[in-house]
Amino acid sequence: MGSLDTNPAAYAAFAADVEGFQPLNADDVRSYLHKAVDFVYDYYKSVESLPVLPGVEPGYLLRLLQSAPPSSSAPFDIAMKELREAVVPGMTHWASPNFFAFFPATNSAAAIAGELIASAMNTVGFTWQAAPAATELEVLALDWLAQLLRLPPGFMNRTVAGGRGTGGGVILGTTSEAMLVTLVAARDAALRRSGSNGVAGITRLTVYAADQTHSTFFKACRLAGFDPANIRSIPTGAETDYGLDPAKLLELMQADADAGLVPTYVCATVGTTSSNAVDPVGAVADVAARFNAWVHVDAAYAGSACICPEFRHHLDGVERVDSISMSPHKWLMTCLDCTCLYVRDTHRLTGSLETNPEYLKNHASDSGEVTDLKDMQVGVGRRFRGLKLWMVMRTYGAGKLQEHIRSDVAMAKTFEDLVRSDDRFEVVVPRNFALVCFRIRPRKSGTTTIAGGEAEAEKANRELMERLNKTGKAYVAHTVVGGRFVLRFAVGSSLQEERHVRSAWELIKKTTAEIVAVAGEDK
Amino acid sequence: MGSLDTNPAAYAAFAADVEGFQPLNADDVRSYLHKAVDFVYDYYKSVESLPVLPGVEPGYLLRLLQSAPPSSSAPFDIAMKELREAVVPGMTHWASPNFFAFFPATNSAAAIAGELIASAMNTVGFTWQAAPAATELEVLALDWLAQLLRLPPGFMNRTVAGGRGTGGGVILGTTSEAMLVTLVAARDAALRRSGSNGVAGITRLTVYAADQTHSTFFKACRLAGFDPANIRSIPTGAETDYGLDPAKLLELMQADADAGLVPTYVCATVGTTSSNAVDPVGAVADVAARFNAWVHVDAAYAGSACICPEFRHHLDGVERVDSISMSPHKWLMTCLDCTCLYVRDTHRLTGSLETNPEYLKNHASDSGEVTDLKDMQVGVGRRFRGLKLWMVMRTYGAGKLQEHIRSDVAMAKTFEDLVRSDDRFEVVVPRNFALVCFRIRPRKSGTTTIAGGEAEAEKANRELMERLNKTGKAYVAHTVVGGRFVLRFAVGSSLQEERHVRSAWELIKKTTAEIVAVAGEDK
Numbered sequence A, B: 001m002g003s004l005d006t007n008p009a010a011y012a013a014f015a016a017d018v019e020g021f022q023p024l025n026a027d028d029v030r031s032y033l034h035k036a037v038d039f040v041y042d043y044y045k046s047v048e049s050l051p052v053l054p055g056v057e058p059g060y061l062l063r064l065l066q067s068a069p070p071s072s073s074a075p076f077d078i079a080m081k082e083l084r085e086a087v088v089p090g091m092t093h094w095a096s097p098n099f100f101a102f103f104p105a106t107n108s109a110a111a112i113a114g115e116l117i118a119s120a121m122n123t124v125g126f127t128w129q130a131a132p133a134a135t136e137l138e139v140l141a142l143d144w145l146a147q148l149l150r151l152p153p154g155f156m157n158r159t160v161a162g163g164r165g166t167g168g169g170v171i172l173g174t175t176s177e178a179m180l181v182t183l184v185a186a187r188d189a190a191l192r193r194s195g196s197n198g199v200a201g202i203t204r205l206t207v208y209a210a211d212q213t214h215s216t217f218f219k220a221c222r223l224a225g226f227d228p229a230n231i232r233s234i235p236t237g238a239e240t241d242y243g244l245d246p247a248k249l250l251e252l253m254q255a256d257a258d259a260g261l262v263p264t265y266v267c268a269t270v271g272t273t274s275s276n277a278v279d280p281v282g283a284v285a286d287v288a289a290r291f292n293a294w295v296h297v298d299a300a301y302a303g304s305a306c307i308c309p310e311f312r313h314h315l316d317g318v319e320r321v322d323s324i325s326m327s328p329h330k331w332l333m334t335c336l337d338c339t340c341l342y343v344r345d346t347h348r349l350t351g352s353l354e355t356n357p358e359y360l361k362n363h364a365s366d367s368g369e370v371t372d373l374k375d376m377q378v379g380v381g382r383r384f385r386g387l388k389l390w391m392v393m394r395t396y397g398a399g400k401l402q403e404h405i406r407s408d409v410a411m412a413k414t415f416e417d418l419v420r421s422d423d424r425f426e427v428v429v430p431r432n433f434a435l436v437c438f439r440i441r442p443r444k445s446g447t448t449t450i451a452g453g454e455a456e457a458e459k460a461n462r463e464l465m466e467r468l469n470k471t472g473k474a475y476v477a478h479t480v481v482g483g484r485f486v487l488r489f490a491v492g493s494s495l496q497e498e499r500h501v502r503s504a505w506e507l508i509k510k511t512t513a514e515i516v517a518v519a520g521e522d523k
Helices: A006-016 A026-049 A060-064 A076-090 A111-121 A130-148 A175-195 A200-204 A214-223 A246-258 A281-290 A300-309 A348-354 A363-367 A387-421 A453-471 A499-516 B009-015 B028-047 B062-066 B074-090 B111-122 B132-148 B174-193 B200-204 B215-223 B245-257 B281-289 B302-307 B348-353 B363-368 B386-420 B453-471 B497-520
Strands: A168-172 A204-208 A231-234 A262-269 A296-297 A323-326 A339-343 A425-427 A433-442 A478-481 A484-492 B168-172 B205-211 B231-234 B263-267 B294-298 B322-325 B339-343 B426-427 B433-440 B477-481 B486-490
Touching: A026 A076, A026 A111, A026 A348, A026 B028, A026 B111, A060 A076, A060 B132, A076 B074, A076 B111, A076 B132, A076 B386, A111 A387, A111 B028, A111 B074, A111 B111, A130 A168, A130 A339, A130 A387, A130 B062, A130 B074, A168 A175, A175 A200, A175 A214, A175 A246, A175 A262, A200 A204, A200 B028, A200 B302, A204 A214, A204 A246, A214 B174, A231 A246, A246 A348, A262 A281, A281 A296, A281 A433, A296 B363, A300 A323, A300 A387, A323 B294, A339 A348, A387 A425, A387 A433, A387 B074, A425 B497, A433 A453, A433 A499, A453 A484, A453 A499, B028 B074, B028 B111, B062 B074, B074 B363, B111 B426, B132 B339, B132 B386, B168 B174, B168 B215, B168 B322, B174 B215, B174 B263, B174 B322, B174 B339, B174 B348, B200 B386, B205 B215, B205 B245, B215 B231, B231 B477, B245 B263, B245 B281, B245 B386, B263 B281, B263 B348, B263 B386, B281 B294, B281 B433, B294 B386, B302 B322, B339 B348, B386 B426, B386 B433, B433 B453, B453 B477, B453 B497
Parallel strands: A204 A231, A204 A262, A262 A296, A296 A323, B205 B231, B205 B263, B263 B294, B294 B322
Antiparallel strands: A168 A339, A323 A339, A425 A433, A433 A484, A478 A484, B168 B339, B322 B339, B426 B433, B433 B486, B477 B486
């Protein structure tokens, strides 16, 4: 039994009140939801003052809440009380305007409302027939977003002219799933064209990505059965700002092909997680085309920025790739989870992912006129995924969405300028979007870093990060780029304003001064 | 541009009203959510009167809504208006009390409220540190559910005595993902123990399931790279009520082992989708143990019933399997998506699924004292998945949850009795839970079905289904069991009461009379 008090009298009152059990009684639903809305309102009003990263120890919650499930019902207020008193104090507040870690999980009123309605309608749209409007709204939302991104018509379910496209999209949970399903489609195609007997040829298939590619890509390759020895992580360096070098890619793919292997799949990233590096999409596509390999573009974070004309050039060449995914849950104000996958030829995907059990057969599916979204994902069941994304675009429009991106980028630029204005710090890689990678500089003698300077700098930067995060007034994460330990300052949490960025900078300067003082350096 | 009217004056008013763009302004959030709550209230009050299956044609929504994304913002009311006028009329209403198709997507006020709060907090709990309370509440909710299911302590994160368990759980989106990640763990273990060089040995690995197993299992096997030729679908028949025959399983596994293949994984289902057949878990585990093969139990639907002592025997033997998954989004009043996966040895899962990129490294993960849930799933990002499930158990308690299961089963029993009381119909397989598989009987001469009787019966039952579904007053799906086309009548939609079941039965009788009359039969 945990330590939070409960009130036995309240239980008794509730039990006496219930006649039969109606879990979706409309009055109860409204009452519970109004309590939840009040909580959300108070949360957004107060989250700025909560420690971003909580100071709790592993197992803290298990000591506060009862370890066994209750046998009797309780008023909803009890769950809400435990949420406020036990759960909230142990949350890392991604919604805090003082959150600068990882990438922000951006959100909006329209998205949350859309998700609420989807949860209440609770449709399971595996086939068109099982939820026609949910399927069609998802397709429409994907086509709208494709237009905002100026994707070539080949990726759209319906072309702008109104005809049926050859390509199409689907909303998945995460980028990892987008990678997995396209890897499987590419794998099966490569097995077929290499004349493999069943999967025997899988040992000859090779996949490629820059070493800055998200670790989940390499995991997805393993999930799909690729041989770990055939998963190529291509080194990058400062000379390409940590983007993939197409010449290196060509060299590797050619060597593999010459050795009798089958180059199967290349993943190019637009906006890496570590430092927002951008792989050159068009050049990568040109190299891969020589080997008939599938090219996937992972634009999970930075794809959202490409709705602004000034950032769209990062997708140049996308008309020559096979698939692209981006996650509105990262930077397009759509709460988790929402990853949009577009493929140029849906048949290549459904060829590997289609199922057709008797109990799902229906006239609409048989007609071939509809999209059954289960055939473009890992699972069968799926929520009403399109609603919140459609509501975001319907309510804010291209204008506000672009304003939101530009405002975040402007705040990041402000932070970058502040860092550059202080000699103690350096910006480690060029800022492409709203992420600034910076660090306390290693000490130098002339233009040369002093002996031990790098190790000392890593120690100082680690300490800076840990001290910052312990204050509860900011949360920043780190990465290692080119062997250097650097801090990642990601701007864009949806409640963030320039004053939060400036406050964080003041805190960084103050904390750095403390560290340098303790280390016996000059101030 | 679609055909729904919009009001340009409203746009202008909105645009003038906005100063800067604050997508999470607390007042806007509250206002949008109150509109959404009003919609949900009205929806639940009226859904009974809406056609369960809409009479829309493919592409209908694309003709109603504008095909291009709006460039300007619009009041949220516009999205709500289009939702009501264009989207709702094209929905298949899973929340309707007249929905008897597939399995019901059960739901509750507590679950929806929990999901709303999760959407608003919008945490991304890939590691413990990224969301300590979200991780710990998920672990707690899983342990609570494990206790309700009386799973052996080996599957729990914390034993009832309070110590750290060797097993553990994770909440995933769907059963398919649970199958996939356990298949990958089993695959990697089998490759290691068979001394495979990389994945070369994959062509020798074999997997097993009854032919009644969900099609998504066979798809998950293909996703994980198993050779299609090595995926064994074991025939079942009426003699085992379409459950897996352990003798047949043993025969097949032994033959494969004798042929030098490596039996790797067996999937046993408790409550198949087609007809609610139950594979004998303990006997399957005993057979698989001879070959050191992984056993997974898919209890997606019927697992929920096992919180009642009278149904728990269906899980007998579960202490000898490697993993089990069940989906509270099916029958435990937790809106989509929520699939609980338990494994007996978490290290076997994380060994295949772990990633450790620099930017996610932190002291808590390094300590080994915490669970990083990203290492038990396909992707990295994840919602605050435990909240709604915890809220359901916290608010309703074991008592109400059991009452809900028993009420559904009782209603199904009522329907079964009605079917049995009418000579024109037959119940095709024994009813185990709240699904009744029935059909219009083929005509007989004495005890023998007349020539052409089966084909005639299929035609009549198809017509019955199509006529029923066209009325909009009920939605039933079909399956094929033992070569016979049968109707699936699944009880349990959360707004359902006995009167809906009785109305559906009246409609079935009336429609059957019409079909028989048209066919020139006696009434």
